Amino acid sequence: MxxxxxxxxxxxxxxxxxxxxxxxxxxxxxxxxxxxxxxxxxxxxxxxxxxxxxxxxxxxxxxxxxxxxxxxxxxxxxxxxxLAPPIDRRAAYYRWFFFAAGPVEAATMNKTLGVVPADEQRRMVGYDRLETVLDTLETAVKDTPYLAGSDFSAVDVYAGSQIGWGLQFGTLEKRQAFIDYWDRLSSRPAxxxxxxxxxxxxxx
CATH class of the missing domain: 3.40.30.10 (Glutaredoxin)
Incomplete structure (x- = not known):
């Protein structure tokens, strides 16, 4: 090695x-x-x-x-x-990397811990509420085959892992868009x- x-x-x-x-x-x-x-x-x-x-x-x-x-x-x-798009085509790549590391991670972890922001706290937590995060993520994985566009990239490894674990352990709703997206990733040889x-x- x-x-x-x-x-x-x-x-x-x-x-x-x-x-x-x-x-x-x-x-x-x-x-x-x-x-x-x-x-x-x-x-x-x-x-x-x-x-x-x-x-x-x-x-x-x-x-x-x-x-x-x-x-x-x-x-x-x-x-x-x-595994990274050309620099002039990285807008979606960066967007979903930071979205997965921020709102998705925080919202799903809070759900696991039983933490639910009150209505008056939703603007403070950064992700509004879990449903808003899931709706946004669902739109992202429905619009294109992969999060950065038509080609698989590093953001699919990171965000895709969160979706895969969420489906396995019940921290994400089993929406069809999530299931279809994970099916595209989980059989990759790597x-x-x-x-x-x-x-x-x-x-x-």
Missing amino acids: SSDLKFYTNPMSRGRIVRWMLEEVGVPYETIVVEYGDAMKAPDFLRINPMGKVPAIRHKSSIVTECAAICAYLADIFPNAG KVRADELDDALVPN
């Missing part, structure tokens, strides 16, 4: 998103599994991510954390993979390989 790209993860984490992205990129990387508990809070790992969580990557001398940032970074640093690699790391 190349020492230029190190992937810090745990198979029971959002690291699965980054694993999928790495498999789409198709370059050699070294996997470093970080166990929950003391290992994630140890000084050596806190130098990688002071938050004490995975995933993270080290590419040469650069460290990147946060799933969306890692996916975007990998798409840019390995352009031959074709996604299948990524799942096999992570599943093999899950303790029995």
